[in-house]
Amino acid sequence: MIEVNELTKRYGAVTAVNGLTFTVRPGRVTGFLGPNGAGKSTTMRMILGLNRPTSGSATIDGHPFDRHKAGLRHAGALLDAGDVHGGRTAAAHLHALARGNGLPRRRVAEVLEEVGLAGVARRRIAGFSLGMRQRLGIAAALLGDPPVLLFDEPVNGLDPEGVRWVRGLFRRLAAEGRTVLVSSHLMSEMENTADHLVVIGRGELIAAQALAAFAARGAGASVTVRTPDPDGLTAVLTPEGAAVRPADGRALTVTGLSAARIGELAHQHRIMLYELAPRTASLEQAFMELTADRADYRADSRADSWADSRADYRADSRAGDRR
Template sequence: MIEVNGLTKRYGAATAVNDLTFTVRPGHVTGFLGPNGAGKSTTMRMILGLNRPTSGSATIDGRPFGRHRAGLRHVGALLDAGDVHPGRSAAAHLWALARGNGLPRRRVAEVLQEVGLEGVARRRVGGFSLGMRQRLGIATALLGDPPVLLFDEPVNGLDPEGVRWVRGLFRGLATEGRTVLVSSHLMSEMENTADRLVVIGRGRLIADQTLAEFAARGTRAGVAVRTPAPAELTAVLTREGAVVRPEGAALTVTGLSAARIGELAHQRRIMLHELAPHTASLEAAFMELTAGRTEYLAGDRR
C-alpha cells in the first residue's frame, strides 16, 4: 500500500505539489491522472525517495522507500524509459540490477520473455525504439517480482498491440493482489485500465474515487430531451428539482432520470420527440474539473 500524507514540494517560489493526501491500495489499478505540469512525476519521485519533500510524507507499506532493504524486491518502478546506458545490452542492464539486489540470474530471462524482448536481449539499448525502451523499463520494474509497482506514462511509444498487452499486464498484477499506480494524462488509457483514480491539478488533489464516481461529477451527464413545448416542459421539470439547459433545439436535463422525465411529460400530456440519457464521460469530467488547473494552455489558431 502507498500512503501520501500532506505531501508538499516547493522549488523556490514555485509549488509543484501542494498538501497532497491519498492512498493507493492493493488489488486495484489506480490511475494517477492530471494535466501536464500537474505534479504527477514529482509526486512519484518523492514516493520513491528520489526527491525530498518540503513537508509531509510518502510511505510504502508503512515505511519510506529508503528503509526497505533490497528495494527491487519490494517496489518496482518505471519513471523514465530513456534512463538506461545506451551502450549496454538489455540483458546486461537487467543483470546489473539483479546482481545489486540479490536476485537470481534467471529473472533476467524471465522478465525479458514476459515483455517480449527475449529476441533482442543482447542488442544495445541505444538502438532501441521508444516502445522497446518502454518494454525494457517495465521489465526492470518486474525484475524483483515486487508487491508494489509504479509506472509513469507507460504507454508512450507503444503500438496498439503493446498498449493492449500492457493493459492486461496491469490488470493481472492487480488481480494478484499487488499495489499498482499508473500515471497518465490520457483519459482513454485510464478508462481501459484503471479501477480507481487519483486526480490532481497544479499539485492539489481534485479527486480520489472510482472511475464511475469521477465521471458522474461532470455536469455534462444528463438526459437529452426534444419537445415541441420546451418552455412548458422546463417549468414542469424545474419544479421537480431538475436543472434544465437549452442546447440548440434540445434540452439537457440533470437531476432526474429519463424514466421520471417521461412520466412527468405523460402526466402533463407534453409530447416528446426524443428522450435519451447521456452516459457520463470520463474525459468530459476531467476537462471540466481540471479547467483552470492546467499549467500550459495553447491559444486557438485563427
C-alpha cells in the first residue's frame, strides 16, 4: 500500500506539490491523473525517495521507501524509459539491477521473457525503439517481484499489441493483490485499465474515488428518453429541476435527474415511454471540466484564433509591402 500524507514540495517560490493526501490500496489499478505540470511525476519521485519532500510524508507499506533494503523487492517503478545506459545490453542492465538488490540471476531471463524482449537480450539499448525501452523499464520494475508498482506514462511508444498487453499485465498484477499506481495523460487508457482514480491539479488533490464515480461528476451525464408525448413529459420534468432538450425524432435528452426518477414521474403522470437510457459522461469530459481551472498550460480553445492571427499577419505584411 502507498500512503501519502500532507505531502508538499517547493522549489524556491514554486510549489510543485501542496499538502497532498491519498492512499493507493492493493488489489486494484489506481490511475494517477492531472494536467501537465500538476505534480504527478514529482509526487511519484517523492514516493520512491528520489526527491525529498519539503514537508509531509510518503510511505510504502508503512515505511519511507529509502528505508527498505533491497528496494526492488518492495517496489518497482518505471519513471523514464530513456534513463538507461545506451551502451549496455538489455540483459546487462537488468543483471546490474539484480546484483544491487540481491536478486537471483534467473529473474533477468524471466522478466525479459515476460515483456517480450528475450530475443533482443544481447542487443545494446541505444538501438532500442521507445516501445522497446518501455518494455525494458517494465521488466526492471518487475525484477524483484514486488508488491507495489508505479508506472509513469507506461504506454508511450507502444504499438496497439503492446498497449493491450500492458492493460492485461496491470489487471493481472492487481488481481494478484499488488498495489498498482499508473500515471497517464491518455483518458482512454485509464477508462480501459483503472478501477480507481487519484486526480490532482497544481499539486493539490481534486478527487480520489472510483473511476465510474469520477466520470459521473461530469456534466455530460444524461438520460435519453423517447416518448409519444415529449411536451407533456418536459412539463413534468422541468419543475423537478431537470434540463430537457429535444433530440432526434420524439427523443429528449435530460440532465439533472436519474433515469429511475424520470421513470417514476412518467408513471405517476401516465406518460408512456418507449426508451429510457442513461448515458454516462466520459472520463475525458469529467476530467476536462473538473481540472479546467487547475491547468497551467492551455491552448486557446477558439477554433478560429489561429486562422485570425494568420489573417492579421498577412494583412500587416501586405500593408508593409505597400509602404
